[in-house]
Amino acid sequence: MTAPVRPGPPPSGSGPGPVLTDRELELLRRQAAGETYRDIAPTLFMSVSGVGSMSKRMIDRMGARNLAHAIHLAHQHRLLDPPATVKLSPPLLRVLELVADGWTNAEIARRLNLSEHTVKDHVKKIRRLLGARDRAHAAVLAVEARIIRRPEIRTS
Numbered sequence: 392m393t394a395p396v397r398p399g400p401p402p403s404g405s406g407p408g409p410v411l412t413d414r415e416l417e418l419l420r421r422q423a424a425g426e427t428y429r430d431i432a433p434t435l436f437m438s439v440s441g442v443g444s445m446s447k448r449m450i451d452r453m454g455a456r457n458l459a460h461a462i463h464l465a466h467q468h469r470l471l472d473p474p475a476t477v478k479l480s481p482p483l484l485r486v487l488e489l490v491a492d493g494w495t496n497a498e499i500a501r502r503l504n505l506s507e508h509t510v511k512d513h514v515k516k517i518r519r520l521l522g523a524r525d526r527a528h529a530a531v532l533a534v535e536a537r538i539i540r541r542p543e544i545r546t547s
Contacts, residue, residue: 409453409468416470418445423462423471425520462522477520477538486513488539491530 411419414435421431428442435442446458455461465471479487482503489499496514500507514526521536523529533539 409464409470411449411453411470415445415449418442418449419461419465420471422446422458422519423465423522425516457524459518459522459524459528462519463524466522477536479517479520479538483513483517483520484539486510487517487529487533490514490517490526491533491539 418431418435421434428439428446431437432439432442435445437445450458450461453461453464455464462471485503486499489502494502496507496510499505500510503510505513514529517523518526518529521529521532521538523532530539
């Protein structure tokens with residue numbers, strides 16, 4: 392049996408943070424790092440479908456809309472360490488730059504000579520690594536973190 396994990400003081404006005412077991416917290420850490428259910432399953436001694444079920448229950452218990460929102464809440468309540476500088480592989484970085492330029496997955500696939508499914512997977516991984524809600528949020532976070540540069544956008 393694992394003891395619940397509760398963060399230090401939550402941000403003011405945000406109420407108490409979610410209570411997660413050690414196992415759920417490990418799952419969330421690994422998902423925030425971009426690992427797939429298949430990557431996580433052996434380390435938690437679970438089946439891939441078991442990891443998926445546990446993830447869904449955890450997201451629901453946190454009151455999150457999806458995994459990216461759960462990761463955001465976990466950071467907000469100090470359950471996860473602040474995101475380190477994200478290092479994206481060159482293919483992911485190129486996809487992110489095109490997303491930030493407003494290209495659709497189909498347009499990116501044609502431009503980079505990839506399948507649309509591969510582009511969709513890349514965008515999903517980028518969102519997970521950045522803790523972004525959607526592709527637009529990923530682009531904003533990437534500019535703010537100076538992962539990509541956009542001369543027309545000034546950052547503080």
